[in-house]
Amino acid sequence: MTARILVVDDIPANVKLLEARLVAEYFDVLTAADGYEALAICEKQSVDLILLDIMMPGIDGFEVCERLKSNPRTAHIPVVMVTALDQPSDRVRGLKAGADDFLTKPVNDLQLMSRVKSLVRLKNVSDELRLRAETAHSFGLPVTDRPDEFGNVLLVDGRGSSQERMTRALKPVAEVTAMSDPQAALFEAAENSFDLVIVNSNFDDYDPLRLCSQLRSLERTRYIPILLVAEQGHEELVVRALDLGVTDYLMRPVDPNELVARSLTQIRRKHCNDQLRASVKQTIELAVTDGLTGLHNRRYLDNHLKLLIDRALARGRTLSICITDIDRFKTVNDTHGHDAGDEVLREFAHRVRATVRGADLACRFGGEEFVVVMPDTPADAAAAIAERLRTIVEGRPFPLPNSDMLLSITASLGIATLNPAGDTPEALLKRADMALYQAKNNGRNQVVAAAA
Ligand SMILES: [Mg+2]
Numbered sequence: 001m002t003a004r005i006l007v008v009d010d011i012p013a014n015v016k017l018l019e020a021r022l023v024a025e026y027f028d029v030l031t032a033a034d035g036y037e038a039l040a041i042c043e044k045q046s047v048d049l050i051l052l053d054i055m056m057p058g059i060d061g062f063e064v065c066e067r068l069k070s071n072p073r074t075a076h077i078p079v080v081m082v083t084a085l086d087q088p089s090d091r092v093r094g095l096k097a098g099a100d101d102f103l104t105k106p107v108n109d110l111q112l113m114s115r116v117k118s119l120v121r122l123k124n125v126s127d128e129l130r131l132r133a134e135t136a137h138s139f140g141l142p143v144t145d146r147p148d149e150f151g152n153v154l155l156v157d158g159r160g161s162s163q164e165r166m167t168r169a170l171k172p173v174a175e176v177t178a179m180s181d182p183q184a185a186l187f188e189a190a191e192n193s194f195d196l197v198i199v200n201s202n203f204d205d206y207d208p209l210r211l212c213s214q215l216r217s218l219e220r221t222r223y224i225p226i227l228l229v230a231e232q233g234h235e236e237l238v239v240r241a242l243d244l245g246v247t248d249y250l251m252r253p254v255d256p257n258e259l260v261a262r263s264l265t266q267i268r269r270k271h272c273n274d275q276l277r278a279s280v281k282q283t284i285e286l287a288v289t290d291g292l293t294g295l296h297n298r299r300y301l302d303n304h305l306k307l308l309i310d311r312a313l314a315r316g317r318t319l320s321i322c323i324t325d326i327d328r329f330k331t332v333n334d335t336h337g338h339d340a341g342d343e344v345l346r347e348f349a350h351r352v353r354a355t356v357r358g359a360d361l362a363c364r365f366g367g368e369e370f371v372v373v374m375p376d377t378p379a380d381a382a383a384a385i386a387e388r389l390r391t392i393v394e395g396r397p398f399p400l401p402n403s404d405m406l407l408s409i410t411a412s413l414g415i416a417t418l419n420p421a422g423d424t425p426e427a428l429l430k431r432a433d434m435a436l437y438q439a440k441n442n443g444r445n446q447v448v449a450a451a452a
Pocket residue numbers: 009010011053054055056
């Protein structure tokens with residue numbers, strides 16, 4: 001993982017210390033000695049994370065954070081406030097200013113690296129999401145909503161009193177399911193969809209790392225973030241936990257603000273990841289779907305029809321296709337406008353979908369032309385299905401948008417059936433198209449089957 005980190009502190013020795021540690025982990029480090037310099041750097045350069053001192057001359061860390069978070073150009077940069085020990089009030093003020101996490105001075109290496117890595121991972125996924133949203137926007141595609149900031153948390157904790165305290169602290173950001181039996185919790189995590197599992201290492205006779213490793217090895221729980229709560233001084237346990245794939249940790253006594261900040265980072269990251277996965281799926285669907293009607297598009301038909309034909313020929317089965325075209329569709333657009341035309345296309349597609357059978361493939365071929373591919377269907381059965389579609393189109397007038405008017409619509413249909421001696425998508429489509437042409441010539445609103 002590489003990232004550009006800005007270290008802001010008015011004491012040069014503090015800057016040097018953090019810089020050396022981060023450079024040793026191959027991070028790219030920028031430094032600033034005060035708030036103004038920090039803001040100027042963020043305006044000009046791309047920064048992935050900021051470690052921000054609070055007490056500084058000029059503008060203090062709280063104000064720097066507020067300014068960063070209120071500027072759309074810098075609002076997405078995670079900010080870690082570096083606070084003095086025993087200053088819970090600083091943490092509350094930091095959160096109000098929009099800080100994402102805290103580190104206490106003197107900064108411990110393990111804490112520094114886990115906070116930095118955790119927030120850089122979140123930034124990576126949320127940057128990717130913002131980029132996809134921009135691309136989607138420039139293509140006129142629907143932009144997915146901002147990820148939800150409220151999550152489902154599974155808390156595995158051996159003690160009732162700390163279950164209660166943590167559930168109360170997390171209330172503003174999460175619905176918490178608390179359990180004290182680790183084995184039952186593993187099943188719960190596998191059965192339900194959680195955004196975060198918090199494992200409190202306070203069991204009398206159970207190794208909490210066993211649960212962490214089981215969560216990491218099960219397919220269904222592999223990607224759920226895990227936050228470990230460890231006893232002060234048990235750094236060895238934390239190091240082993242991070243090696244096992246535990247995402248982040250907290251030390252007891254648990255500061256509620258820290259618990260909320262750290263949980264929120266994981267919940268956000270989980271939601272960003274979920275959205276990214278959904279957007280990949282959506283992109284694939286959009287590539288093969290007609291946006292207006294929701295049917296498959298021509299690109300999909302071109303790819304898939306060849307497979308269906310080859311499979312039918314190889315198995316000695318038949319296959320028919322039907323091309324249908326809405327009669328005098330141009331008049332609909334010319335007389336009632338394109339919105340009305342679009343509505344007719346949508347309703348027509350709806351009737352096509354309602355008429356065809358499960359294994360049939362319905363596509364919008366272009367304009368007002370639709371194709372239905374019917375595997376395992378001989379010519380006479382295909383003609384019956386086409387006739388049913390013709391009747392359903394003619395039988396019920398089409399409603400127009402924002403009007404009580406109904407429009408009578410008819411369609412012409414051409415059918416062609418696979419030549420068992422060998423066939424291609426182009427030849428089959430061509431024969432169906434000739435049959436459609438004949439249906440139009442014969443006076444429209446009818447089904448014509450191509451000669452075998
Ligand atoms: Mg200072």
